[in-house]
Amino acid sequence: MTSLPVHEVVERALALSRADDCIVIGSESTRANVRWANNTSTTNGLSTGNHLSVVSVIGGRVGSVAITNPTAENLASIVRRSEEACEGRPEAEDAMPLLPGDGAPADWDEAVEAPGIGAFATLAPALGEAFRRAGGDDVRLFGYAEHVTSTSWLATSAGMRRRHTHLDGRIEVNAKSPDYTRSAWVGQTSETLADIDVPALYAGLVERLGWAATPVELAAGHYEVLLEPSAVADMLYYLYASSSAREADEGRTVFSRPGGGNRTGEQLFAPSVNLYSDPAEPGIEVTPFVATSSSSSFGSVFDNGLAVGRTQWVRDGTLAALVSTRHWAATSGAEPRPYVGNLILDSPTGPDLAAMIAATTGPALLVTCFWYIREVEQQSLLLTGLTRDGVYLVEDGEVKGAVNNFRFNMSPVDMLAQVLEMGATVPTLPREFGDWFRNTKVPPLRVGRFNMSSVSKAT
Amino acid sequence: MPDIDQEFLDLPFRRLADAALTKARDLGATYADFRFERRRGQNVKVRDRALERVGDSETVGYAVRVVHGGAWGFASAVELTPDAAAATAAAAVTVATTLAPLNSEPVELAPEPTHQGTWVSSYDIDPFSVPDTDKVAFLTSVNERMLRTGKVAHVDFSVRQVLEGKFFADLDGSDLVQQRVRVDGDFTATRVDDATGAFDTMRSCALPSGRGWEHITATRSCAAEADDVPDLLEQKMASPSVEPGRYDLVIHPTNLWLTIHESIGHATELDRVLGYEANYAGTSFATLDNLGRLQYGSPVMHVTGDRSTEHGLSTVAWDDEGVAAQQWDLIRDGVLVGYQLNRQMAQKQGFGRSNGCAYADSPATVPIQRMPNVSLQPAATDITVDDLIGGVDRGIYVVGDKSWSIDMQRYNFQFTAQRFYEIKGGKLGGQLKDVAYQGTTTEFWNSMEAVGGPSTWLLGGSFNCGKGQPGQTAPVSHGAPAALFRQVNVLNTAAEVSL
Numbered sequence: 001m002t003s004l005p006v007h008e009v010v011e012r013a014l015a016l017s018r019a020d021d022c023i024v025i026g027s028e029s030t031r032a033n034v035r036w037a038n039n040t041s042t043t044n045g046l047s048t049g050n051h052l053s054v055v056s057v058i059g060g061r062v063g064s065v066a067i068t069n070p071t072a073e074n075l076a077s078i079v080r081r082s083e084e085a086c087e088g089r090p091e092a093e094d095a096m097p098l099l100p101g102d103g104a105p106a107d108w109d110e111a112v113e114a115p116g117i118g119a120f121a122t123l124a125p126a127l128g129e130a131f132r133r134a135g136g137d138d139v140r141l142f143g144y145a146e147h148v149t150s151t152s153w154l155a156t157s158a159g160m161r162r163r164h165t166h167l168d169g170r171i172e173v174n175a176k177s178p179d180y181t182r183s184a185w186v187g188q189t190s191e192t193l194a195d196i197d198v199p200a201l202y203a204g205l206v207e208r209l210g211w212a213a214t215p216v217e218l219a220a221g222h223y224e225v226l227l228e229p230s231a232v233a234d235m236l237y238y239l240y241a242s243s244s245a246r247e248a249d250e251g252r253t254v255f256s257r258p259g260g261g262n263r264t265g266e267q268l269f270a271p272s273v274n275l276y277s278d279p280a281e282p283g284i285e286v287t288p289f290v291a292t293s294s295s296s297s298f299g300s301v302f303d304n305g306l307a308v309g310r311t312q313w314v315r316d317g318t319l320a321a322l323v324s325t326r327h328w329a330a331t332s333g334a335e336p337r338p339y340v341g342n343l344i345l346d347s348p349t350g351p352d353l354a355a356m357i358a359a360t361t362g363p364a365l366l367v368t369c370f371w372y373i374r375e376v377e378q379q380s381l382l383l384t385g386l387t388r389d390g391v392y393l394v395e396d397g398e399v400k401g402a403v404n405n406f407r408f409n410m411s412p413v414d415m416l417a418q419v420l421e422m423g424a425t426v427p428t429l430p431r432e433f434g435d436w437f438r439n440t441k442v443p444p445l446r447v448g449r450f451n452m453s454s455v456s457k458a459t
Numbered sequence: 460m461p462d463i464d465q466e467f468l469d470l471p472f473r474r475l476a477d478a479a480l481t482k483a484r485d486l487g488a489t490y491a492d493f494r495f496e497r498r499r500g501q502n503v504k505v506r507d508r509a510l511e512r513v514g515d516s517e518t519v520g521y522a523v524r525v526v527h528g529g530a531w532g533f534a535s536a537v538e539l540t541p542d543a544a545a546a547t548a549a550a551a552v553t554v555a556t557t558l559a560p561l562n563s564e565p566v567e568l569a570p571e572p573t574h575q576g577t578w579v580s581s582y583d584i585d586p587f588s589v590p591d592t593d594k595v596a597f598l599t600s601v602n603e604r605m606l607r608t609g610k611v612a613h614v615d616f617s618v619r620q621v622l623e624g625k626f627f628a629d630l631d632g633s634d635l636v637q638q639r640v641r642v643d644g645d646f647t648a649t650r651v652d653d654a655t656g657a658f659d660t661m662r663s664c665a666l667p668s669g670r671g672w673e674h675i676t677a678t679r680s681c682a683a684e685a686d687d688v689p690d691l692l693e694q695k696m697a698s699p700s701v702e703p704g705r706y707d708l709v710i711h712p713t714n715l716w717l718t719i720h721e722s723i724g725h726a727t728e729l730d731r732v733l734g735y736e737a738n739y740a741g742t743s744f745a746t747l748d749n750l751g752r753l754q755y756g757s758p759v760m761h762v763t764g765d766r767s768t769e770h771g772l773s774t775v776a777w778d779d780e781g782v783a784a785q786q787w788d789l790i791r792d793g794v795l796v797g798y799q800l801n802r803q804m805a806q807k808q809g810f811g812r813s814n815g816c817a818y819a820d821s822p823a824t825v826p827i828q829r830m831p832n833v834s835l836q837p838a839a840t841d842i843t844v845d846d847l848i849g850g851v852d853r854g855i856y857v858v859g860d861k862s863w864s865i866d867m868q869r870y871n872f873q874f875t876a877q878r879f880y881e882i883k884g885g886k887l888g889g890q891l892k893d894v895a896y897q898g899t900t901t902e903f904w905n906s907m908e909a910v911g912g913p914s915t916w917l918l919g920g921s922f923n924c925g926k927g928q929p930g931q932t933a934p935v936s937h938g939a940p941a942a943l944f945r946q947v948n949v950l951n952t953a954a955e956v957s958l
Contacts, residue, residue: 003538031823034558035928037734041561045533045929046554047823049520066516069537085513088592090599093509117550117557128560142737144928172928174738185738250613251651251658258656294502294512371741372864376875376895379658380956384873384895386866407864407871407897409955435930453955454897458741458868 002072006050007109007163009070010155016079019056019086021098022157023304025291026070027051030114033146034124039131046117053293055301056082057098060091062301064293094295094327096302101159108163112151119147119169119193126198133202134175139209141202143173147193154291160305164287167191170429170438174389175205177212181459182402184208185368185389187230187429189438191283208368208390214401216393222449224364224420226356226394229442231370232345233430235383235412236275237437238373240343242381243313244297245322249332254381254413255322262322269317269416272347277340278310283427284439286341298339300325308338314416342439347422353444356423362395364446365403369431381411386456388431405459406452421446460579463638467497467624470519471539476628478541479523482548484630488525488532490568491548492629494779495521496822499587499622505598506615508606513591520822523548527555529565535823569805569813571782573632578776580639581769582671586620589672594618597676601685605648610689612658616646618675619667619922621934625779633781641772641934643667643922644675646685650692659892661692661877664713664859666919669770669936691878691890698890700953701879705946707854708896709847712939714876715835716919717860719937722900723755723762724833726869727789728816729798729808735828740926741867744900745795747808753795756904761836762790764799766815771832772920772934773818779826782815789833793905801828820931827927834918834938841912847943850909854882855891855949860919862895873897875952893953906947911940 004012006026013024027050034044052070056063056079063085065078123145134141147169154162172187184205190196227235248255248262255263279288290306292299303326312320321337329336351359357366368390376382384407391403423444430440472495483491498518504511521544522535532555536547602614620642627635645665651658663681668674676682710718730736731743745753765786766775776784780802789797798810805813818829848856859877866872875895881888920936 031929032554033929034561035735035738036561037737040563041530041558042735043533043825043827044531044554044558045535045823045825046550047535049535049537049823062512064512064514066514068518068520069539081515085515085591088590089513089595090510093511117554120557124558124560131561131563140734142734144738146929172738176734176737180734180737180742250649251653251656252613252649252660256656256658259653294514296511371867374862374864376862376873376955377893377952378660382952382956384862384864386864386871388867405866405871407866407873409873409950409952411956414956451955453873453950454871456866456868456871457744457899458866458870 004072007153009052009075010153013052013054013075013079014155014157016076017056017157019058019083021057023055023301024155025053025152025293027150027152028112029148029150030116031146031148032117032119034120035144037142038140039134052078054079054082055293056086058083058086060095061086061089062092066293094300094302094325096326098156098158098302099160099305101156101161104161105163108161112149112165114149115147123193123196130198130202137206138178139206140176140178141173143171145171145193152287152291154289154305156304162289162305169193170434171196173201173205175209177209182209182212183389183459187431189427189429211392211399212402216401216403218403220406220452220454222451225447225450226360226364226366227445227447228353228368229426229428229444230431231367232445233428233440233442234370234373234432235415236343236345236442237430237433238375238381238383239412243322245324245332245334246297246328248322254379255319264319264322267318268413269314270419271317272419272422273314273317273416274346275314276310276312276344276346277342278344279308279340281342281344281441284342284441286439290338298323300327302326303338306338308340311337311340344441345425345443347425347443350423350443352424356421356444356446357394357399358397360394360397364394366392366394366399371432373432376409381413382409383411384409405456407454407456408451409453410451415447418448419445420448461582463577463579463636464622464624470497472626474541475521475539475544479544479548480628480630482545483523483525483552486549486552488527488552490526490630492524492627493521494822495626497624501620502617503594503598504617505595505602507613508599508602510595518821522822523551524825525551525555526566527552528559530555530559530562531566533825566803567806568802569811571802571813574777574781574783575634576776577636580669580774582640583673584671585640586642586672587622601646601682604685605689608689610650610693611648612651613649614646618644627777627779627781629781635777635781637776639669640671641667641669642672642674645681648688648692650696659692659696661688661695662859663688664877666713667772667922669772669774695878695890695892698892700893701891701949701951703949703951703954706949707851708944708947709844709851709854709856709882709941710944711858711941712915712917712919713859714857715939715942716937717863718874719833719835719939721863721865722869722872724830724937726900727798728828728830729800729804730828733804736926739928744868744870749795751794751796754793754905755790755795755901756793757907758793759910760790760793760904760907762833763787763836764789764797764831764833766831768832768936770918771936773830773832773936778815778817779819780813780817782813785814787814799828799831804828818933820933824929824931829926829933830924830935832936835910835940837913837916837940838910841914842909844911844915844941847909847911847941848882848887849885850943851882852884855894856880856882856887870899872900893951895950895952897948897950903944903947906945907942908945909943911942915941
């Protein structure tokens with residue numbers, strides 16, 4: 001079997017097409033990772049692969065086939081399968097003319113350089129040293145680090161050619177006392193892993209384990225909270241995942257307007273809230289064009305190649321836009337607003353977390369991160385979830401001790417409506433949803449009445 | 460037994476395995492295994508009578524896992540040549556040596572006999588043999604039946620299908636070929652009150668299964684619910700909001716399977732107990748010092764783990780470390796008596812032999828300890844749902860799973876359902892809305908007064924149990940009878956909204 005460069009696979013597949021329209025998306029990725037527990041590694045891996053999606057359109061009908069490992073020998077059969085899949089199907093509801101192309105970008109056929117396991121050249125020794133130090137400090141370290149290099153190519157029969165390379169990395173470290181009763185967590189994104197300062201991360205974790213030396217038991221109730229960026233980002237994920245214009249217009253999301261339409265133009269959040277996405281945002285750059293092999297209310301195969309730009313979702317607390325395909329925009333009379341793979345809660349001049357703690361007269365709960373967040377009720381977007389690995393009582397400008405964990409029931413809409421103070425926006429790794437939505441920049445937030453519904457015994 | 464897919468058998472997995480394992484041994488690996496997978500998937504969705512998508516996918520690749528210098532090394536690739544397979548084995552050794560500074564515990568594996576064989580899961584109709592046009596027509600007809608009632612504004616009906624072929628070989632001589640099929644189909648109906656903007660949804664209660672297309676069209680499938688759901692959803696929106704407080708709950712297996720999954724299945728994973736998931740999925744309150752001592756639940760509680768139940772989503776003949784499928788007790792007479800193991804943990808903790816819970820969700824991911832089918836056993840006598848309801852003076856009958864959440868040590872949980880019915884004086888009443896039940900695992904299971912008999916038992920489950928870093932999803936089944944729980948904390952979710 002003859003492997004080919006992905007850009008060549010994409011062009012050959014397109015040349016084989018007999019459909020009215022054809023969209024081809026190829027990708028190549030290398031992922032290296034390591035995981036550890038109790039100050040020793042547990043699993044690791046190096047995965048390389050490539051992927052091809054062929055979307056054929058015949059008479060408005062769509063057939064989509066995706067495979068790994070496209071080769072010179074299997075390309076024709078994949079293209080034929082996507083064409084045969086169109087037979088007998090109804091016309092696609094979102095059918096639109098494909099967007100015209102403007103030629104291939106200059107880097108179209110450049111080879112991709114991926115560091116692979118070499119990305120850990122400096123991080124692995126630093127982690128090993130941290131493990132040894134933790135053993136001496138009677139601290140247990142658990143965590144994960146990975147580096148991913150992925151490149152995608154998009155080509156359409158209308159002449160569209162687009163390419164994007166994404167470098168992505170992260171580290172997460174959880175530190176515990178030997179009996180697991182004290183626990184702290186830190187996470188960081190990084191494009192190279194080389195800029196991760198392991199001793200600094202470790203020092204921060206040890207400081208927090210020190211805070212936990214004074215346990216404080218608090219009952220369930222409504223609390224003022226200082227939410228660290230990771231906790232905020234995970235709540236925002238659900239808000240963004242509920243931002244389909246079509247579903248709002250159909251009356252089935254928190255952004256639906258009674259009687260029809262959606263709530264764009266309404267002041268739903270505190271005036272300090274400004275939320276946007278921008279594929280060119282430094283440090284969290286994402287694919288600047290639509291590339292999808294299946295349609296949903298968040299994207300259409302007919303929009304492939306559509307340029308994705310900066311989109312302001314919330315301006316000064318007012319809902320400014322919702323995600324819309326070209327088809328739904330044409331149906332509803334709105335502007336197309338493609339989904340963007342990053343999210344920024346903008347607060348460039350806010351204080352840092354230490355200053356927010358110092359300014360707290362209290363009592364308030366400092367929350368490191370949330371876990372197991374799930375939707376309870378769609379009308380209000382009520383979410384439930386738990387605090388994890390660090391809840392601290394802040395009073396009189398300082399941390400007084402570590403508080404038991406809580407289950408919360410809270411809507412992110414209410415959370416953003418009750419913002420009392422925004423800190424400075426920083427690059428953020430969402431603890432729970434970072435696997436598939438990690439490109440965020442978020443500030444810490446001070447929020448008024450946050451509903452801690454019950455106490456969790458978990459430590 | 461259905462035939463194994465010839466297209467899979469035609470792939471060159473044995474030649475690749477020979478090249479990879481030979482290379483691993485030549486480079487000094489003390490253990491090496493080779494796993495090859497071909498996974499076909501299809502996702503069909505019809506939304507408000509219109510076809511939204513039919514997506515076909517096929518993943519082919521392989522992985523080499525070695526123990527070298529006492530450390531794990533793992534690498535995967537997709538190029539199907541012996542040279543590439545050998546290079547992948549070499550890469551796995553490089554991973555082990557590069558990351559050796561992080562390893563302080565030499566890897567040792569519990570012994571397992573070598574096995575050779577071929578196995579195919581139990582199903583009638585290969586879903587990939589059914590024409591797409593038939594599938595789309597079926598889903599569209601269900602949409603139509605519900606929408607024409609005028610009681611629901613939207614219907615979303617999705618069907619997911621997987622055909623999984625695996626080959627496993629190791630340096631000890633195991634040679635295993637397996638094929639599994641699974642399907643999952645459900646619809647969600649949405650009712651909208653245009654005047655007030657109020658809306659709500661109701662999902663079908665049918666659950667995924669290790670069966671073929673026959674499961675989607677069967678009389679107990681979600682399609683069979685289509686005639687009832689519009690009325691049920693209308694009734695739900697008009698129903699009274701629950702008064703929060705303590706209630707007796709009779710929980711139907713379409714809901715209880717998920718409570719079992721979260722509060723028993725994950726809590727008895729030994730990798731969580733040992734801290735392997737501390738940074739991600741979490742740990743467990745069911746620590747090793749509790750084995751044989753912890754009164755997990757009431758004496759009527761008997762929970763088994765297995766990888767052998769017919770049509771179970773976790774059912775195999777051998778796991779992804781070549782360990783033969785088994786069945787064992789996790790909780791007997793309410794007491795914690797077992798864990799889920801892989802070979803490394805079984806050796807480390809002195810369990811002697813793995814019970815076969817290693818699984819990787821793709822050729823690109825490393826096998827980790829994953830959940831077997833974890834099931835609550837029914838009563839020996841045939842206690843019916845009506846019998847259970849008849850024993851409740853003031854309570855709620857809970858049907859179908861919806862929202863779920865549990866903490867990282869598996870103590871505090873909160874669940875909602877598709878439908879809640881009031882129980883008064885031993886009789887079933889109308890629906891209630893805005894209900895969630897909240898509890899702490901051991902208190903909840905110790906409040907279980909009775910389990911239903913075999914006629915109430917259902918095999919539920921999920922396609923997408925998440926765990927591990929990088930994240931992996933696993934299919935898993937949970938059998939459950941209906942069961943009666945006393946004095947469980949019930950919330951009013953509308954009252955939980957703070958504004």
